[in-house]
Amino acid sequence: MKNTINALLLACLLAAPAAALDITNVAPAAVKGAAKADFTFTALTVKGVTWEKGAVVMPLTDNKGKTYSDIKLLSKGLYGRLEGCFKNGCAPAKPGARPKVAVDALKPLKSKARVANAELSFDGELLVVAGIMASSKEPGTYWVAFPPALAFPDGAFKSAVESAVIAAWTKKK
Numbered sequence: 001m002k003n004t005i006n007a008l009l010l011a012c013l014l015a016a017p018a019a020a021l022d023i024t025n026v027a028p029a030a031v032k033g034a035a036k037a038d039f040t041f042t043a044l045t046v047k048g049v050t051w052e053k054g055a056v057v058m059p060l061t062d063n064k065g066k067t068y069s070d071i072k073l074l075s076k077g078l079y080g081r082l083e084g085c086f087k088n089g090c091a092p093a094k095p096g097a098r099p100k101v102a103v104d105a106l107k108p109l110k111s112k113a114r115v116a117n118a119e120l121s122f123d124g125e126l127l128v129v130a131g132i133m134a135s136s137k138e139p140g141t142y143w144v145a146f147p148p149a150l151a152f153p154d155g156a157f158k159s160a161v162e163s164a165v166i167a168a169w170t171k172k173k
Contacts, residue, residue: 021078021125022093023085032089039082043098043157044122046071047149051086059149068129070147075125098157099123103168106132114145118165132169142166 025040038047048059056079061068073079084090099122107117116132131145144162152158 020075021099021123022096023081023090024092024095026085026090026092030089031085032087034086037085039085040092040153041099041122041126042095043152043154045151045153046126047151049082056082056086059147061147061149068147070129071149072127073125074121074127078125098154099126101161101164103164106169106172115142116169118144118168120161120165130165132165142169 021041023039024042025045027038027040028034031037034051036048036050038045039049046059050057050059056073058069058071058073061070073082081090102121102124103118104121104127105119107119109116113133113136114131115134118130118132120128120130122128128147128150130147133143133145135141135143144165146152152161
């Protein structure tokens with residue numbers, strides 16, 4: 001019953017037609033010439049995007065001496081919008097529909113804690129690698145670990161994304 005409710009909730013939240021990821025907020029607001037900024041795309045925020053040597057660089061995750069690229073750009077269009085903000089400044093768009101989320105791949109791992117990586121695409125323009133974690137308190141249950149540079153100002157959207165990832169993982173198993 002819970003899975004049915006989660007599936008219906010997910011369908012309602014993600015059913016809106018999705019366009020390109022629109023930049024709805026930038027911090028600092030005067031991003032022109034800045035070396036680093038946080039970009040909000042309606043329902044998710046990528047923190048610590050940098051402008052280095054004339055290129056947009058997405059944030060990296062450091063863990064135990066290793067560096068991971070957990071957030072990647074998939075489209076030239078989104079790259080161009082971010083580049084334009086750093087070069088010329090940008091006027092944030094009005095928040096529109098939430099991004100369309102797709103679980104593109106599930107990659108099982110040999111860890112007892114992080115059992116798999118899930119590759120999520122948002123409107124086909126932004127790829128995020130999230131960890132599927134096995135709960136140590138409740139055997140057989142899972143939770144999702146997002147990269148530290150990713151935030152969800154919209155809690156309902158985050159919950160819907162987590163439900164989609166867990167549903168895809170349990171279906172695969």
